[in-house]
Amino acid sequence: MAVALQVLPRLARAPLRPLLWGGPGARLASGMALAEQARMLFENTIGAVLPGPMMHRALSLDPSSGQLKVRDRSFQLRQNLYLVGFGKAVLGMAAAAEELLGQHLVQGVISVPKGIRAAVECSGKQEMLLKPHSRVQVFEGAEDNLPDRDSLRAALAIRQLAEGLTADDLLLVLISGGGSALLPAPIPPVTLEEKQTLTKLLAARGATIQELNTIRKALSQLKGGGLAQAAYPAQVVSLILSDVVGDPVEVIASGPTVASVHNVQDCLHILNRYGLRAALPRSVKTVLARADSDPHGPHTCGHVLNVIIGSNALALAEARRQAEALGYRAVVLSAAMQGDVKSVATFYGLLARVAGAHLTPPGGAGVSVEEEEQLHEQAAALQLPDLQLKEALEVVKGAQGPICLLAGGEPTVQLQGSGKGGRNQELALRVATELGQRPLGPVDVLFLSGGTDGRDGPTDAAGAWVMPELASQATAEGLDVATFLAHNDTHTFFHRFQGGAHLLYTGLTGTNVMDVHFLFLRPR
Numbered sequence: 001m002a003v004a005l006q007v008l009p010r011l012a013r014a015p016l017r018p019l020l021w022g023g024p025g026a027r028l029a030s031g032m033a034l035a036e037q038a039r040m041l042f043e044n045t046i047g048a049v050l051p052g053p054m055m056h057r058a059l060s061l062d063p064s065s066g067q068l069k070v071r072d073r074s075f076q077l078r079q080n081l082y083l084v085g086f087g088k089a090v091l092g093m094a095a096a097a098e099e100l101l102g103q104h105l106v107q108g109v110i111s112v113p114k115g116i117r118a119a120v121e122c123s124g125k126q127e128m129l130l131k132p133h134s135r136v137q138v139f140e141g142a143e144d145n146l147p148d149r150d151s152l153r154a155a156l157a158i159r160q161l162a163e164g165l166t167a168d169d170l171l172l173v174l175i176s177g178g179g180s181a182l183l184p185a186p187i188p189p190v191t192l193e194e195k196q197t198l199t200k201l202l203a204a205r206g207a208t209i210q211e212l213n214t215i216r217k218a219l220s221q222l223k224g225g226g227l228a229q230a231a232y233p234a235q236v237v238s239l240i241l242s243d244v245v246g247d248p249v250e251v252i253a254s255g256p257t258v259a260s261v262h263n264v265q266d267c268l269h270i271l272n273r274y275g276l277r278a279a280l281p282r283s284v285k286t287v288l289a290r291a292d293s294d295p296h297g298p299h300t301c302g303h304v305l306n307v308i309i310g311s312n313a314l315a316l317a318e319a320r321r322q323a324e325a326l327g328y329r330a331v332v333l334s335a336a337m338q339g340d341v342k343s344v345a346t347f348y349g350l351l352a353r354v355a356g357a358h359l360t361p362p363g364g365a366g367v368s369v370e371e372e373e374q375l376h377e378q379a380a381a382l383q384l385p386d387l388q389l390k391e392a393l394e395v396v397k398g399a400q401g402p403i404c405l406l407a408g409g410e411p412t413v414q415l416q417g418s419g420k421g422g423r424n425q426e427l428a429l430r431v432a433t434e435l436g437q438r439p440l441g442p443v444d445v446l447f448l449s450g451g452t453d454g455r456d457g458p459t460d461a462a463g464a465w466v467m468p469e470l471a472s473q474a475t476a477e478g479l480d481v482a483t484f485l486a487h488n489d490t491h492t493f494f495h496r497f498q499g500g501a502h503l504l505y506t507g508l509t510g511t512n513v514m515d516v517h518f519l520f521l522r523p524r
């Protein structure tokens with residue numbers, strides 16, 4: 001995270017704009033330009049998954065009895081509350097916890113990205129900062145999302161706090177994406193450097209987050225249930241903001257409060273798959289061999305309540321609600337959008353064409369049977385477990401007015417060039433190319449792709465929005481879309497195209513529930 005962090009100033013002041021989105025405001029909003037609606041929908045979607053609102057939804061305290069309610073479970077607070085946390089969204093989560101439960105809080109330690117406090121301060125987003133004499137100690141570290149000395153110090157302070165707890169205590173654990181790098185505590189003799197190298201190698205060779213975190217858990221004192229074990233016999237409540245498709249609690253931040261179900265054989269398979277088994281340092285082999293013969297077996301986590309408080313699905317549900325308030329028929333297609341960005345772009349291109357043809361009256365572009373078949377084939381190839389394509393097309397067929405199709409997840413980019421970009425900007429530009437290939441009939445189409453953390457790859461933009469005319473307009477400006485795509489240089493493209501008007505700028509938002517994709521179709 002080399003670039004100075006910066007938090008969205010517009011979101012900071014007005015995360016939600018009920019006047020524009022509900023009741024009488026809806027009519028006003030529906031007269032807005034499509035691009036303005038798309039940008040507002042993106043900002044308001046992020047507003048719904050900011051740490052504060054999510055914490056307030058998940059927790060409630062009865063001040064007279066000291067009863068803390070987390071979902072359907074109750075816990076008795078009497079100045080026995082401790083707090084630890086690690087992840088990109090944890091500063092705001094801790095601030096909300098302090099505001100809600102501060103009178104019972106004895107001590108806390110959190111591990112957050114380098115520069116986050118300065119960025120939050122700069123943006124004036126006071127509600128995401130801890131109080132001046134807070135009982136929560138803050139460590140900043142993990143520059144570039146890699147474990148470092150600072151995050152190691154934080155992890156050791158977190159372990160120490162957890163180990164000092166008794167059966168009368170309650171430990172609140174705040175977890176969000178980026179937590180793995182912010183909580184490194186390698187099992188000796190594995191060193192921080194060895195863990196860093198192995199993590200980097202696995203990531204560079206294309207290991208999935210599930211595979212990467214299986215290895216991290218095997219080599220860590222705190223991951224894979226280790227933190228919960230350290231806190232025993234205290235009760236543990238983990239509040240988790242998911243940045244992994246499907247919200248698997250054992251994967252997010254490597255599941256420090258979830259018993260690991262993996263064995264050494266699983267690790268060896270993964271290391272084999274990426275050609276790393278032969279080159280393993282002796283220390284790693286030692287730790288894996290020890291785990292194999294460990295008479296205690298894996299950690300047990302019966303004293304833990306793990307709760308997902310925010311996710312991509314939640315963001316999409318809010319986006320849908322707000323799109324409907326704007327007068328769109330809105331459908332959530334999937335919160336598990338994964339796969340190569342090229343295949344995902346082809347899918348959205350076909351979807352826009354098929355949906356657009358269904359929306360326009362006879363004499364419009366018309367939908368061919370082949371295209372509808374291609375769309376279903378492309379969808380099947382993406383293997384999205386929760387895809388609601390048939391349902392979405394039914395809604396489109398029955399609709400007489402504007403449609404908004406919503407999805408989220410994290411497609412992947414196979415980097416070939418050395419340009420500057422991110423997966424959202426690349427997806428948007430590829431979708432623009434697809435949309436520009438054939439006429440779409442009398443319907444306005446806009447596609448938006450944005451990262452909810454406000455940072456798309458190593459750029460300061462969150463993503464971009466496009467329309468079918470983009471490619472021809474770019475050509476008129478002397479910009480060749482295909483060349484920018486070939487070099488993975490989409491940020492440079494969007495920066496130059498129409499003076500950067502198609503880029504989404506939010507600054508670092510202080511939350512992270514992966515990416516969202518919006519496809520708007522508005523019959524003329």
Ligand SMILES: Nc1ncnc2c1ncn2[C@@H]1O[C@H](COP(=O)(O)OP(=O)(O)OP(=O)(O)O)[C@@H](O)[C@H]1O
Nearest residue numbers: 177178413419420421422423426455456457458488
């Ligand atoms: N020039 C580029 N063009 C397209 N994508 C890129 C480019 N450079 C990096 N990327 C992609 O950006 C991704 C990294 O983005 P980012 O820093 O937002 O991490 P992330 O995976 O979103 O992290 P988190 O899960 O914490 O949000 C990688 O998947 C990488 O392939």
Ligand SMILES: O=C(O)[C@H](O)CO
Nearest residue numbers: 177178179180252253
């Ligand atoms: O920290 C991590 O492990 C990733 O962000 C997934 O949660």
